[in-house]
Each structure stands twice: as structure tokens, then as C-alpha cells.
Amino acid sequence: MRAYLELSHGLHPAEWSSRHSKGEVPDHWPYGLDRLDHYGVRPVMRIPRRGRVAERLGRASRHRLGGYEWVDAFRRNSGDVVLCWDEYSGVPAILRERKKPVVTGVVWLTDDPAPRTAWFARRALPKAAGVWASSSAMIPRLRDDWGVKNPRHIPLGIDVDFFQPQDNTEHGLVVSAGNDRHRDHHLLIRAIGKVPGARLEIATRLPIPDNFARTGLNEGQVRDLYGRASVVAVATTPNVHASGLTVTLEAMACGRPVVIPDTPGLAEYVTPEETGLVYPVGDEDALAKCIQRLVADDAMALAMGQAARRRVVREFSTELQAARLAELIHQI
Structure with missing residues (x-):
């Protein structure tokens, strides 16, 4: 056919x-x-x-x-x-x-x-x-x-051969990406301000402060950005089309723990407390606490990232x- x-x-x-x-x-x-x-x-x-x-x-x-x-x-x-x-x-x-x-x-x-x-x-x-x-x-x-x-x-x-774990993690670096209208990068920026020792880089064309934005990256460069991250976090407004799904799976394939909102459709790709952490959509304090947990516990972040990689290879x-x-x- x-x-x-x-x-x-x-x-x-x-x-x-x-x-x-x-x-x-x-x-x-x-x-x-x-x-x-x-x-x-x-x-x-x-x-x-x-x-x-x-x-x-x-x-x-x-x-x-x-x-x-x-x-x-x-x-x-x-x-x-x-x-x-x-x-x-x-x-x-x-x-x-x-x-x-x-x-x-x-x-x-x-x-x-x-x-x-x-x-x-x-x-x-x-x-x-x-x-x-x-x-x-x-x-x-x-x-x-x-x-x-x-x-x-x-x-x-996701192409699990292209998106692979890298051994160049920068402690405290939180990464995100995405350009669709349901992204809430400003919520993520505010949440990062509540996490001591954390810093943030976002690959996006959306209007955010220059000190957080990474623009003009191809997907290979975004993959390398995941490779440096200790955590990959997604913030969105409520939606049902699973905004942030591609970023979530790419990060998981790269062996990184993810923090995602509990929007329907997206949350089913992540096993809470095993491959990442899930917070109520729009809850700035809960997002900050999830990031803090992973930034403060390298062993937990590593274990979740490894489990995330295994699940993507097995299912996605x-x-x-x-x-x-x-x-x-x-x-x-």
C-alpha cells in the first residue's frame, strides 16, 4: 500500500x-x-x-x-x-x-x-x-x-536514537522549550525565582525576558540543552491537546526527569514519582516545590531520568x- x-x-x-x-x-x-x-x-x-x-x-x-x-x-x-x-x-x-x-x-x-x-x-x-x-x-x-x-x-x-542521555549535567540548571499559545513560560520564570540555586534557560520564540530566552536553536541544539539540564520543566495554561508533550518526551528520552502540569492527555505520559513529578496546572508554588525536590536530590533526579528514558524507549x-x-x- x-x-x-x-x-x-x-x-x-x-x-x-x-x-x-x-x-x-x-x-x-x-x-x-x-x-x-x-x-x-x-x-x-x-x-x-x-x-x-x-x-x-x-x-x-x-x-x-x-x-x-x-x-x-x-x-x-x-x-x-x-x-x-x-x-x-x-x-x-x-x-x-x-x-x-x-x-x-x-x-x-x-x-x-x-x-x-x-x-x-x-x-x-x-x-x-x-x-x-x-x-x-x-x-x-x-x-x-x-x-x-x-x-x-x-x-x-520520539526518535530515541537522536535524543539520548548525555553526561554533561549542570547542577541547578532547569530547562524548558516551546512556542505554542498554551505555554506559560512566565509562570515557570516566577517559580524558578522561588528555588534557591536554580537557574533557567528556555528555548522559545515567545516574548520572555532575554536573560531566560534561547532563540534560533535547531533540534540538535535543543537536545544538547536537555543534556545540560538537571531538570526539564513545562508550564502551560489549561488545554486538552497536551501542550508540552514533545518537549516532555524528548527530555525523557535524554534521561532527564521532568516536571509537568496535570493537564489531561499530557499527564498520562509521565508516571508520577517514577519518571517525573506532576503539579496542578497553574500552581506556581507547587511547580517551584517540584523543581526544588529534584534540584536538591541528585540521586532522585538521576533515577527518575533513567526510568524516563526506559519508558520512552519501551512505549513512545x-x-x-x-x-x-x-x-x-x-x-x-
């Missing part, structure tokens, strides 16, 4: 593979989707249109029509099935196709989408051959609020993710 992959953000397989060979990004293809070939699904990735006109049209259509990837949406494809990573490529693909089944992930939709984004999604998603999400908390919402008949929970996977690798996606494709 051939799966035609339609990805957002102009991702190009050859360019990604080149960056991977330089150690800048994980996996040979984005999200490890090349691994589908191990499970009876031959992936063929759409090559995004390039050039000034295409980029200008893409920006304009995304701005006016719900953020979706419309410019490449109506190109012919050579697959038996169309596979999209998220709704921004998935919704246009579903509305386009009349004969080929479309399987799509959904990442952002269940957390207060813009009206135009919601309008297109409500007309498209019920027609999809398959819909999945990495956050289990999204599954009932996709079914009850968006009309998806049988949404599937497929856990997110991109190899396992590819196997689960292939199973979903074969079932349609």
Missing part, C-alpha cells in the same frame, strides 16, 4: 534528510514517517511548492481561510491512501478527495479554534477514513463535538508510532 504524505509548514523530505545527516533534526523524515515502510506502508511525501508567488499565496490563504494549507491541497497524488500529520493539511485533503481515503491527525482543533478554522473542520472531519490524536483527552471531544465516528489515540513518538518511540499508524491505515 502506498501512502501519500501531506505535511504542513513546507516540510521537504530531501531537505529534512540533509539536515538529519548534519545532526540538526531527528529521524530521516519528519515525525519518523519513513518508518511506515517497515510495516507494509510505502510512504511518498508531497514536495511542497516553492517560490515567491506560491509562498505569498500560501500565507494569504492561511490567513483568510482558517490557517489551512490550501495552496498544495488540490494537487494530484500517487497514493492509495492520503496521510496527513495534522488538521491543517488534513482538512483540505478530505475536502478534495472523492475516491481515496484520507487519514489525518488532529493536534490543535479541540482548544478554542477560530470560527473559520472550525467551520471547515466540521464539514471535513466526519468524512475522514481515519482520525487520530496524540492526546487521549481529545478523543471524546473529537467524537462528541466534531462528529468523528471512531477517533483513535495514537501516542506520540517513532518506530512504535509508525507501527501504530500503519495498523490504522491497514484497517481502513
Whole structure:
């Protein structure tokens, strides 16, 4: 079976593979989707249109029509099935196709989408051959609020060969990362101020004080940042799409203990007191206390980090993710 992959953000397989060979990004293809070939699904990735006109049209259509990837949406494809990573490529693909089944992930939709984004999604998603999400908390919402008949929970996977433990920990260094609108880096900054001896670095493009921000890092450099951390902490506002999940799993794969909020979907990836610590979302004092515990106890932090690495390898690798996606494709 051939799966035609339609990805957002102009991702190009050859360019990604080149960056991977330089150690800048994980996996040979984005999200490890090349691994589908191990499970009876031959992936063929759409090559995004390039050039000034295409980029200008893409920006304009995304701005006016719900953020979706419309410019490449109506190109012919050579697959038996169309596979999209998220709704921004998935919704246009579903509305386009009349004969080929479309399987799509959904990442952002269940957390207060813009009206135009919601309008297109409500007309498209019920027609999809398959819909999945990495956050289990999204599954009932996709079914009850968006009309998806049988949404599937497929856990997110991380390249466990790219994200590996490093032996260069800096005691007291707390690290975070992320750019989505549910990140609450300012809560984390305030919490760090209550932890004696702790210092903080955040890989983000969001507006935070310069003394905490690390900007312009590729994923290989973010991995090295995890390698220096004694703790990786995530702070978010309430959400159900599991904001902070990628950072959490990358840090765990690097053998670092994590501190995360108890948002639905995210918390199930971390075993409290075994692979990390969980605090009530938005609770600044509880976040500070969790960080303090790990900064003050190197042996506990080491044991949690080692357990976190084992769990990611066992349950949350991109190899396992590819196997689960292939199973979903074969079932349609």
C-alpha cells in the first residue's frame, strides 16, 4: 500500500534528510514517517511548492481561510491512501478527495479554534477514513463535538536514537522549550525565582525576558540543552491537546526527569514519582516545590531520568508510532 504524505509548514523530505545527516533534526523524515515502510506502508511525501508567488499565496490563504494549507491541497497524488500529520493539511485533503481515503491527525482543533478554522473542520472531519490524536483527552471531544465516528489515540513518538542521555549535567540548571499559545513560560520564570540555586534557560520564540530566552536553536541544539539540564520543566495554561508533550518526551528520552502540569492527555505520559513529578496546572508554588525536590536530590533526579528514558524507549518511540499508524491505515 502506498501512502501519500501531506505535511504542513513546507516540510521537504530531501531537505529534512540533509539536515538529519548534519545532526540538526531527528529521524530521516519528519515525525519518523519513513518508518511506515517497515510495516507494509510505502510512504511518498508531497514536495511542497516553492517560490515567491506560491509562498505569498500560501500565507494569504492561511490567513483568510482558517490557517489551512490550501495552496498544495488540490494537487494530484500517487497514493492509495492520503496521510496527513495534522488538521491543517488534513482538512483540505478530505475536502478534495472523492475516491481515496484520507487519514489525518488532529493536534490543535479541540482548544478554542477560530470560527473559520472550525467551520471547515466540521464539514471535513466526519468524512475522514481515519482520525487520530496524540492526546487521549481529545478523543471524546473529537467524537462528541466534531462528529468523528471512531477517533483513535495514537501516542506520540520520539526518535530515541537522536535524543539520548548525555553526561554533561549542570547542577541547578532547569530547562524548558516551546512556542505554542498554551505555554506559560512566565509562570515557570516566577517559580524558578522561588528555588534557591536554580537557574533557567528556555528555548522559545515567545516574548520572555532575554536573560531566560534561547532563540534560533535547531533540534540538535535543543537536545544538547536537555543534556545540560538537571531538570526539564513545562508550564502551560489549561488545554486538552497536551501542550508540552514533545518537549516532555524528548527530555525523557535524554534521561532527564521532568516536571509537568496535570493537564489531561499530557499527564498520562509521565508516571508520577517514577519518571517525573506532576503539579496542578497553574500552581506556581507547587511547580517551584517540584523543581526544588529534584534540584536538591541528585540521586532522585538521576533515577527518575533513567526510568524516563526506559519508558520512552519501551512505549513512545517513532518506530512504535509508525507501527501504530500503519495498523490504522491497514484497517481502513
